[in-house]
Amino acid sequence: TQLLEQSPQFLSIQEGENLTVYCNSSSVFSSLQWYRQEPGEGPVLLVTVVTGGEVKKLKRLTFQFGDARKDSSLHITAAQPGDTGLYLCAGLPTGTYKYIFGTGTRLKVLA
Amino acid sequence: DTAVSQTPKYLVTQMGNDKSIKCEQNLGHDTMYWYKQDSKKFLKIMFSYNNKELIINETVPNRFSPKSPDKAHLNLHINSLELGDSAVYFCASSQGRRTVSNQPQHFGDGTRLSIL
Numbered sequence: 001t002q003l004l005e006q007s008p009q010f011l012s013i014q015e016g017e018n019l020t021v022y023c024n025s026s027s028v029f030s031s032l033q034w035y036r037q038e039p040g041e042g043p044v045l046l047v048t049v050v051t052g053g054e055v056k057k058l059k060r061l062t063f064q065f066g067d068a069r070k071d072s073s074l075h076i077t078a079a080q081p082g083d084t085g086l087y088l089c090a091g092l093p094t095g096t097y098k099y100i101f102g103t104g105t106r107l108k109v110l111a
Numbered sequence: 112d113t114a115v116s117q118t119p120k121y122l123v124t125q126m127g128n129d130k131s132i133k134c135e136q137n138l139g140h141d142t143m144y145w146y147k148q149d150s151k152k153f154l155k156i157m158f159s160y161n162n163k164e165l166i167i168n169e170t171v172p173n174r175f176s177p178k179s180p181d182k183a184h185l186n187l188h189i190n191s192l193e194l195g196d197s198a199v200y201f202c203a204s205s206q207g208r209r210t211v212s213n214q215p216q217h218f219g220d221g222t223r224l225s226i227l
């Protein structure tokens with residue numbers, strides 16, 4: 001069974017701190033997406049990465065796809081309370097056509 | 112305009128009942144999905160349809176039956192509801208026949224199903 005492990009599972013930090021969330025697997029992915037989900041809503045796509053080693057920046061968020069396309073990280077600089085939510089990675093294993101979702105990281109940023 | 116809308120948002124019912132959840136998307140997408148999110152927030156795909164054709168059918172009890180009357184609608188009917196069916200069910204849509212690598216999935220806000 002393919003599995004995407006995210007770490008940490010829970011993270012509570014103060015406003016202004018930096019953090020990194022990891023998404024790891026033993027499978028190789030054609031692409032990997034990061035979503036953020038707020039309570040009572042569905043996940044919303046933040047970014048898609050498709051090339052090994054790729055780095056994408058979205059304001060204070062930096063996403064990296066591992067060279068071997070088996071892992072990814074999300075780094076948030078100067079976290080704000082508005083960053084609070086559930087962060088999900090989702091990978092498309094090579095040769096397949098369905099995304100598998102990670103185990104999730106619940107982030108809480110305190111003012 | 113809501114891109115992917117699900118009804119109802121909340122569904123509380125007794126064990127053994129039959130219920131349906133409806134989903135509609137106005138994005139013109141070709142592919143629609145049903146996901147189940149459990150109490151630990153793990154999101155798992157159940158079904159996927161492309162232009163009314165079933166293309167993904169995960170290991171789901173046959174009490175769950177999806178129906179797609181047209182490419183903008185995907186409904187989920189559940190027979191003989193069990194306690195373990197309590198979860199949040201999300202509908203999603205994306206462009207393209209298969210899940211193309213760079214295509215985002217657009218999710219509805221979920222249906223919270225609680226079995227008493």
